Structure formats: structure tokens, C-alpha cells
Amino acid sequence: MAKKMEKMRVDLEVITDQHKKFKLMADTNANELKVVDIRETSSMMEAQIIIGRTGEREKLLASLSESVTGGMTILPIYGIGGLGKTTLAKMVYNSNQFKDYSQVWVYVPQIFDLKKIGNSVISQLSEKESRYTGVQMIQSSLSKLLADKKIFIVLDDLWEDMESHLDSLKAMLRVGKGSKVVVIVTTRDEGIAKKMSTIEPHKLAPLTGDMCWSIIEQKCDFESRLDKEELEQIGMEITMKYKGVALAAQSLGHMLHSVTFGEWESVRNSHIWDVSTAEEAPSTHVLASLRLSYSVMPPYLKLCFAYCATFPKGCKIVKDDLIHQWVSLGFVEPPDVFSSWQL
Template identity: 30%
Template sequence: MDCGAAVVVENIISSLLETLSEELVSPMLLEFARKEQLHNHFNNWQTILHKIQAVLQDAEERQFTVRFVKIWLNDLKDLAYDIEDVLDDFSTVALRQKSKEESQTIIGKIRKYMYSFFDQFTFKYSLAAQIKEITARMQKVAKQKDELGLIERIGGSRNRRQQRIPSTSLVNKSLVFGRESEKDFIINKLLFGEEESCEVGVPVIPIVGMGGLGKITLAQLVYNDDRVKTFFELRAWVCVSEEFDIVRVMKTLLESLNSTASDKNDLNGLQNEVTEMLSKKRFLMVLDDVWNENYNDWMALRSPFEAGSPESKIIVTTRNQQVASMMGTVSAYHLKEMSYDHCLSLFAQHALGSTNFDNHPNLKVVGEAIVKRCKGLPLAVKTLAGLLRCKMGYHEWEDILNSKIWDLPEKNCDILPALRLSYYYLPSHLKQCFAYCSLFPKDYEFQKDEVVHLWIAEGFIHQPKGLRKVEDLGS
């Protein structure tokens, strides 16, 4: 199973388990459980499901290196589908019972009891067998979870890290608005910042800011400026990311410096190569997206950099002030929100292919309102503009503006509300629709209606009460 298919499986399982947890506490099934004395069984199922959900992220990551974890995930998927079938059967019986009870007179109920005693006995026996089988399988899967050493990563960052695209040094300057003064400030630090140089090594300039402010874009603008290219003999860009791997960083650095991939995995050999390449050279290095707060790791990483010229510089981008304080040798540059006017131009460029609304005056007011809600965060602006790029209807733009997702609390959450919209705009049980689309071969040409009908056939789309048709929701 390749990485893409594996993520599809995990995504489907996650959505399935969420749906099952919701069904187990639905009013109809709770009433059914009360009548048939199934409360304890349903509570047990709910507890096991929660324990399994807590380790899904760890299982997703380990399935690529541990074959039995991959088997465990496939078994879990089969079990989830079977539980879904059983709950559907229970819901059908519960609905039938409720319908009959409401339509029958007292005489009819007595007659029904007399004639259906045998049927009731058969049903009770079948019900008990299904409960017993599912419970045994769930307990087995839960036990295997422990045997495989899967650990809880609720609220962890592994999933986000795998989904994030590593940064590169390339930038399309025509799509960048504002940040000229910020760029010039950093460049002056690089070229004329000797007075702030640290006595213990290469000066490190941290760029600090929350996610979505444009730290990477600012570093890209600086890195590709002609003045910087002329001044520094060597330049290198490394995306460090959340999982600090010093061997990977060194290999990426070598490849960035000499355009040749290294097959070495020995840290000592890699660092000696880097030291030799940087020796006496004036270099600029960008270490992007740094999260590691371990001082000893930083000391180990930076040791080869001391071989360079004293005029060398290092730029670090991070969301974490502690990282900036640990690594920085000069005052950190705290990136601020982008101006409203620049955000508006950025939004129009990505949504309409123009820097203004002259060709779409009907969208100007709602577009301005959306940009205001982005609060100066360029990544949020670009994300929403991308969502609306193929939507030219006023009401489609208004739907984004009025979405309740803006009102979600941001405390202890580093995902911007505007960025949530790109994935969470639909209810959670519809996320598997995206995973389902990835099962199609690359470049496969399909019709929208075809996909919608496949989603409906798979049971991915649930029609909200009193709202649009299920086909419209799928569309």
C-alpha cells in the first residue's frame, strides 16, 4: 500500500469511527437499547471506539514501517463497516417497532404479542449473537492496539506535519504584495549588521510570527534579492520542520550547496563535508520552520557553520519565541499583520486574477468583508481566495463570509479559522469524500454527477433535516 492509499484508509477509518460514535448516542438507538437492555454493551462499544480513535494518528505513521500495524488498520476498517451494518439493522428494527406501536390499538398489541412470540425469540437470539460477535472483535482489536505499542496522540501534530508541504526558496514576486519595508530591514541586517554580530559564532536572525503571517514569503524575498545574491558566495535553504532530524538537515544542506544528493547517513561524515564546503566562505543559510527547543541539538547542528567567514549569516523562521531566543544572536524580527489594502490586492489577484474588483463590482463589498475577517493574515487571504477562484456567484461568496467556522475558538489552536474553511467547510462525516476521490487514477477524467452518485452509494453523504436534497449537498 503506498502512502496515498494508506492515508485514504486512515481517513476513511477516522470518519467511520466518528460516525459510529454519533450513531451510538442517537435518540432512536438509545431508546432501542433501553427496550432491549443493551445500554452496557453500547457504552462498552463507545469506550473501545474512543480508545482506538486516540491511537489512529500513531498507527497511520507506523504502518509504513511495521507491517502488522498496516494489517491492524485493515482489520479495523472491516470491523468498522460491520459495526455500521449492525447499527443500521438495529435502527431499522427500532424504526419498525416504533411505527407498529404508534399504529396499533390495545387489542392489536395483544394479538401481535401472541402471534409473534416465536419471531421475538428468534430476533433476541440473533441480536445476542451479533452483540457477542462484535464485542469480541472490538476487544481483540483493542488488545492488539496495546500489543503493537500504539500510543495516544490526541491533539498531536503528526497529522498536520505530514500534510504540510515543505518550503522551498522559490517565490513568485508578482504574487507578493507589501512586505517591501520588512524585506529591506532584514537585508540591512544581513549586509550591514556587523554591530550586532555575536562573539560566539555566525549571527542568527530569527523571523518570528504566528502561522499564516508570511514568514516563509519574507525569507524567500530576502533570499532571492539581487543584493543578497551578490554579497554571499554560497546560499542554502533547508526546511527543518517539526520533526528535527539532524542527519536529514545535513543531507539537505549538502544538496542545496552542491546540487548533488548525498547517500551518506553518517553524521560525522556529513558534517565534515559541510565544514569543508563552508570553510572561509561568506554564506547565507535559511533554516525554515524550526520547532525544536533543545539547545544541545542546536549546538550539534551549528558546529559546521563556524568554519565560514565571519560575515556569514543565518536566518531562522519560527512560530516559537523560545526557539528564537535559543537560536538567535541578534534581536528577533517579529513579523506583523499585512495591511488591509495589500490583503485586498492579494485576495483579488488570487480570486479574480486581477488586483482590483473593477471587472466584478458585484463582488467588491462581500470580498472586502471577507478580507477584513482575515485580520491581515496573507495565508488566510490566499486560502479563501483559492476557494472562491472558480466561484463567481455572490451567494457563494456570501456563504463563505457567513460561515459559522469563523466563530470557532482559537485558544490553544494554531489553525487559523480561514484555513479551517478549506477542509472543514463541510461536516466531518463528509471528509471521507475527499479521500474517496484520491482512489481514482491520476489524470482520470470523471463527471461531477458520477462522483456524487458514488458518494451517495457509499453512504458518505447524509441529508440534513429540512435542508437541500442529498444530490445538491454532494454537488
């Protein structure tokens, strides 16, 4: 043991020496990784075709126009991730019914921050960046901005379920005297929807098989395929296996783009689908379809992709740094430019 410790001491001295020689400094910013939420949304409609959902949009608009009498109306839309909540909220936001309202779109970060939400509403209403640090200032600024106004707010992707926080959020938006505030909240959680609502929350329906097939067709550019007649049947069978979730349909569509007839067949025959039926657990099916995209990757790509799991959620990944890391770990061959660096 004494000998071992002696050797360890020598090794440590060498390491300390190298540490000094190479000027390795402890990174004091290690805990302050720049977190930029990649899921951030805005009210802008992307140039893509929305399949269905018009009936639901009309229903929401009707129930809002019935219940908006003054004060605050909150209508939550809930359903699992990728189902299309944000998309439906955008459809309502961009409809003519609220054109004479001041409109605000708040993407709610996963870690609840009342001040951030308040500042975001103030910034959008006053068209000036607001960075109040105290709740009192936020409240008084909001009560001036909201007074006697008609305001339409979307709170997109609310995760917070603590009742006291949700109550503070509602109280913060209720401060304007004589105002009419209409709020749409999107959330994955039925409980949050119920806690926030002032009128019946809307449970978003899954998309039908035909709707999902339309999304897949769009994303895999089905119309331009020469073998589309043979593929259609397989495509429908794949769709029927998981149908319901727009995001899953999108990822499948991307995956099926420019792959061969045989690969479509192997997707159809994949055991990943056997987990359960869409009715039982649609969320498992979203995962299944995303897992499928992973399983068809070549092994080297799987390694590269899986390595990304070492980054914290929401972390902005710098592309060039990531490539350097892949190279140094031996996941990908270095391009020629690297070999000249080593000389």
C-alpha cells in the same frame, strides 16, 4: 458461554481458512509508509504577486548588513503558520545583497534530524548528493566546505525546540575557519527564534486588510467579474473579519472564485467568524477561514475530504488508490469502468 466460544472457534477457523485461500499476507512494510513532506519548500519564487513586505525585506537586509562582520549571524523570522515567513525568507534570499555568497536553502523536516540538515548543506555546496551517516564525517566535510567562504543559509520551518539540539545545529554551521555564515531561520515559535538568534529576531507583522483584499482579488479573479461593484463591499467586510494571514486570504480567494453573490453574502454572515477577533488569536482565524472552505462543501465532498484525515501527516496519497477507497466505502458512485470489472 461454552456455546458462544464454540461458535467463535468455528468462525475463527473460517477466517483462518479464508486467510490462507486468499493468500492474505501481513504487510511487513506497514510501518514504513513512504513519507514525503508535502510542505517542502525551495528558494524559488512562484510566479505570483507578493503584496507588501518590501519594507520588512529592506529592514532585514539592513539589519543583516549591519551585523555581518564575520563568524556566524543568525536572524530568525517568526510568526504563525501561513503568515508569510517562507515568502519573506525567499525575498531576502533572492535579493542582490547575497549574490556573492554561496547560497543554501534547507527545508527542515518537522522531525528534527541534524544529519539530514548537514547532508543537505553539503549536497548544495558541493553539488553532489551527500549521504554521510556519521556526525563526525558531516562536521569535517562542512569545515572544509565552509572555510574562508561567504555562505548564506535559510533554514525554513524549524520546529525543534530542544536547546541541546539547537546548540548542535548552531555548532555544526560554525565549523568553517575564517568563514562568514549568515543564517535566516523561519519558525512559528518565538521561543525557538530567541534560542537560535544572534541578532534581534524579526516578528512578522500581520497583513493589513487592504493587503489581504488584494490577495483575495487576485485569487478569485475579481477583475473579470461582472458583479464586482456589488461584491466589493461584501468582499471588504469578509476581509475585515479575519485579515492578517496570507494563507487564509488565499484560501478565501480560491473559495470565492466562481461562486454567486448570494454565496459571498453567506460567507460574510457565517458564524465561523464569531470565534474571536484577529488581534486576539490570528491562528483561530486561519482555522476559521479554512473551516469555512470545508463548511461550504457539498456533503458528499465533506465525507471524501474528511476521510483523508485517516492518512498520517506527510504521507503521500496516491490519487487512484484514494479514489478506489472512496468508491469501496460508498462515498462516490463508481464510474462505468468499475461495473465492467465486476462482471
